[in-house]
Amino acid sequence: KRPAHPLPPGPPKRPLIDSDILHVSGAGRDIVILNSVDATRDLLEKRSANYSGRPAFLMGKLMGWDYLFSSMPYGEAWRERRKLFQKHFHPTKPETHRPIETEYVRKLLPELLEHPEDFMALFRHLIGATTLVLAYGLDIKLVNDPYVHLADDSMRPLIEAIVPGAFFVDLIPALQYVPEWFPGATFKRKAREWKEMTMIFRSKPYEAAKKAILEGKAKPSFTSMCLDQEPDAATKFEFDEEVIRDTASMFFAGGSDTVLAALYTFILSMLCHPDKQAKVQEEIDRVVGHDRLPDYGDEPNLPYLSACIRESFRWRPTTPMSVPHCSESDDVYNGYFIPAGSIMIANLWNMMHNENEYPNPDTYLPERHIDENGKINKKVRDPMSIAFGFGRRICPGEHMARSTLYLAAASILALFDLKKPVRNGVVIEPTKEYLSAIVCHTAPFECDFKPRSEAAERLIRSLAE
Numbered sequence: 001k002r003p004a005h006p007l008p009p010g011p012p013k014r015p016l017i018d019s020d021i022l023h024v025s026g027a028g029r030d031i032v033i034l035n036s037v038d039a040t041r042d043l044l045e046k047r048s049a050n051y052s053g054r055p056a057f058l059m060g061k062l063m064g065w066d067y068l069f070s071s072m073p074y075g076e077a078w079r080e081r082r083k084l085f086q087k088h089f090h091p092t093k094p095e096t097h098r099p100i101e102t103e104y105v106r107k108l109l110p111e112l113l114e115h116p117e118d119f120m121a122l123f124r125h126l127i128g129a130t131t132l133v134l135a136y137g138l139d140i141k142l143v144n145d146p147y148v149h150l151a152d153d154s155m156r157p158l159i160e161a162i163v164p165g166a167f168f169v170d171l172i173p174a175l176q177y178v179p180e181w182f183p184g185a186t187f188k189r190k191a192r193e194w195k196e197m198t199m200i201f202r203s204k205p206y207e208a209a210k211k212a213i214l215e216g217k218a219k220p221s222f223t224s225m226c227l228d229q230e231p232d233a234a235t236k237f238e239f240d241e242e243v244i245r246d247t248a249s250m251f252f253a254g255g256s257d258t259v260l261a262a263l264y265t266f267i268l269s270m271l272c273h274p275d276k277q278a279k280v281q282e283e284i285d286r287v288v289g290h291d292r293l294p295d296y297g298d299e300p301n302l303p304y305l306s307a308c309i310r311e312s313f314r315w316r317p318t319t320p321m322s323v324p325h326c327s328e329s330d331d332v333y334n335g336y337f338i339p340a341g342s343i344m345i346a347n348l349w350n351m352m353h354n355e356n357e358y359p360n361p362d363t364y365l366p367e368r369h370i371d372e373n374g375k376i377n378k379k380v381r382d383p384m385s386i387a388f389g390f391g392r393r394i395c396p397g398e399h400m401a402r403s404t405l406y407l408a409a410a411s412i413l414a415l416f417d418l419k420k421p422v423r424n425g426v427v428i429e430p431t432k433e434y435l436s437a438i439v440c441h442t443a444p445f446e447c448d449f450k451p452r453s454e455a456a457e458r459l460i461r462s463l464a465e
């Protein structure tokens with residue numbers, strides 16, 4: 001039956017996408033691209049009852065990742081896990097994550113002094129450790145921790161598989177039934193091997209946490225909060241134990257690569273814009289002084305640093321296409337027909353590079369977020385207000401992401417100068433690949449971390465004692 005309304009238009013044959021809403025077809029699926037904040041809010045927020053699903057991700061399912069609530073369809077199983085996650089990890093309870101962030105950022109600084117060339121691996125461990133400690137209360141090392149390696153190794157294939165078109169099974173669903181021995185079905189063998197790793201990641205840290213809790217050796221964590229109830233609570237947890245275990249693994253799965261990508265991007269922004277870096281340092285010196293490290297209380301007095309963090313989210317968004325939603329039933333928006341089952345993509349890249357809101361969008365310009373009184377300019381949209389998604393599926397880890405980034409950025413810039421390395425008189429520029437990468441924030445780049453002064457070096461060394 002032909003619908004009464006047309007589909008939204010297809011993409012114009014011009015590089016600049018200026019339509020609010022576009023439609024493309026891919027492998028028999030309707031894909032709707034939302035290019036403006038208004039259209040995205042109209043659909044994903046105001047009509048969230050219809051737009052809170054997730055498209056099927058078959059390769060992820062074959063790899064065993066469908067247990068994560070981030071990929072679940074809108075329904076009871078998703079609701080139960082999300083409720084549990086938010087019950088013990090809520091923006092109004094910063095005390096659940098801030099002490100852990102502080103501990104690990106302070107462990108990071110002396111390591112950065114001793115091994116500046118390993119900064120990418122150190123940052124990976126910093127974020128991995130904070131999310132794992134928060135979830136399980138385990139004793140996680142900042143360097144070479146087996147749990148961080150396990151989590152990383154399990155997630156890497158997922159990140160490979162999530163790239164659209166990486167595996168044909170997501171384009172031709174019938175392929176999921178092909179046997180492993182069938183010519184061209186190597187994806188099935190790969191999926192089986194990866195699934196084994198996924199299952200270890202799902203249960204091993206949880207089992208270790210449970211053991212530590214029973215022995216009374218665990219630090220407070222999401223898992224201990226869920227399990228620590230009445231002494232004889234074994235049979236009367238508010239939530240099923242499987243739900244607790246699976247929800248705990250969302251901390252690393254949702255929070256590690258995203259925060260890491262945002263931190264790398266921030267460092268890169270400072271590296272490429274030494275004048276902005278110097279301005280942040282001048283602000284930190286003025287507000288914090290030289291005798292102590294910045295803490296959370298300083299954040300409201302460091303507007304230029306906040307502006308730089310906002311601007312790095314805008315300049316190179318961490319999730320430029322957000323995470324796709326899926327529509328449940330047929331709908332009409334502004335005269336256009338949106339069929340049930342459409343994949344809804346919020347094009348954050350386009351929203352954050354909208355010339356009307358952010359003139360000269362390709363330029364890294366933190367000043368656009370500052371008003372004439374030197375405060376954060378409330379008239380300019382905070383890119384972080386859209387960076388974490390929309391509606392009922394909005395990122396539930398935003399508060400932690402913001403506070404980890406702030407503390408890491410402030411502490412690093414208080415003590416270190418970030419410089420492009422010079423070798424044989426040649427300045428090593430960040431690779432073009434990195435600077436233009438939209439999706440992959442993990443391409444390596446080099447950065448020298450030099451203590452800013454002797455006093456800074458002394459302060460860093462005192463943290464190691």
Ligand code: HEM
Nearest residue numbers: 070254255258259262318323388389390393394395397401
């Ligand atoms: C810079 C860091 C981060 C960015 C940019 C980010 C971004 C996002 C985005 C765009 C979504 C999809 C929202 C939507 O569907 O509209 C999302 C979902 C999610 N994020 Fe984050 N995130 C970050 C950090 C974190 C952290 C630290 C955690 C956990 C501690 C986390 C946990 C999750 C979870 C569990 C979901 C799935 C929500 C659902 O499907 O109901 N994220 N995130």
